[in-house]
Amino acid sequence: MTHCKLIGFLAFGLSAVAMSSTTLAQESGAGETGDNYMENLQACQAVQADTERLRCYDNAVARVVTASEAGEVRLVDRGDVDKTRRRLFGFSLPDLGIFGSGDEGELELLESKVTRVISINRNKITFEIEEGSVWYISDAPSRVIRRLEPGASVAFKKAALGSYFIRVEGMTGVKGKRVD
Numbered sequence: 001m002t003h004c005k006l007i008g009f010l011a012f013g014l015s016a017v018a019m020s021s022t023t024l025a026q027e028s029g030a031g032e033t034g035d036n037y038m039e040n041l042q043a044c045q046a047v048q049a050d051t052e053r054l055r056c057y058d059n060a061v062a063r064v065v066t067a068s069e070a071g072e073v074r075l076v077d078r079g080d081v082d083k084t085r086r087r088l089f090g091f092s093l094p095d096l097g098i099f100g101s102g103d104e105g106e107l108e109l110l111e112s113k114v115t116r117v118i119s120i121n122r123n124k125i126t127f128e129i130e131e132g133s134v135w136y137i138s139d140a141p142s143r144v145i146r147r148l149e150p151g152a153s154v155a156f157k158k159a160a161l162g163s164y165f166i167r168v169e170g171m172t173g174v175k176g177k178r179v180d
Contacts, residue, residue: 037064037073110156117148126179129154137166137176144168 040063044056067073112129119126125140127148135156137144147169148154155167165173 035063035067035072037067040064108158112154112156114148114150114152114154116150120145133178134180135164135166135176136179137174140174144171144174147171 037060040060041057044053044060047053047056064073068075110131112131115128115130117125117127118134123140123142123145124136124138125145125148126134126136128134135154140148152169154169155173157165157167157173159165159175163175163177166176167173
């Protein structure tokens with residue numbers, strides 16, 4: 001993923017989670033429209049009268065649907081978040097709060113398959129994995145070069161200074177880095 005694509009993806013992600021505060025009066029339909037969609041829906045739960053609660057839910061859901069149709073918000077499930085984490089593995093990103101928090105916010109280990117070998121030049125090798133990311137190993141031993149082919153299993157584990165230990169077909173890891 002190029003840096004331009006990454007920035008565009010992050011901008012889209014940030015716009016999907018951008019929120020502002022709203023009041024209970026807004027939740028029940030009296031007042032301006034807010035864009036904190038979860039708070040709008042949660043506030044409706046506190047409305048006691050059935051008719052008012054239904055009106056509150058109708059208004060809150062209508063705002064979510066309208067924002068979704070306008071491309072301002074996108075609901076994603078756990079599978080989408082996990083898939084995105086895998087695609088972004090290897091990039092240094094600030095904690096944006098959109099991929100979870102704490103221990104679940106960043107993958108420590110990524111296991112994947114090689115989809116193509118881009119280049120082999122002496123002991124330098126560049127390859128792509130299923131998630132679309134491109135990786136580079138500068139001092140690859142010949143045993144790694146021989147095994148690194150489409151379909152080969154690879155595991156990536158974070159190392160020091162932005163590098164990663166890359167294990168090919170379960171062999172001892174070699175240092176490499178993500179280049180795209």
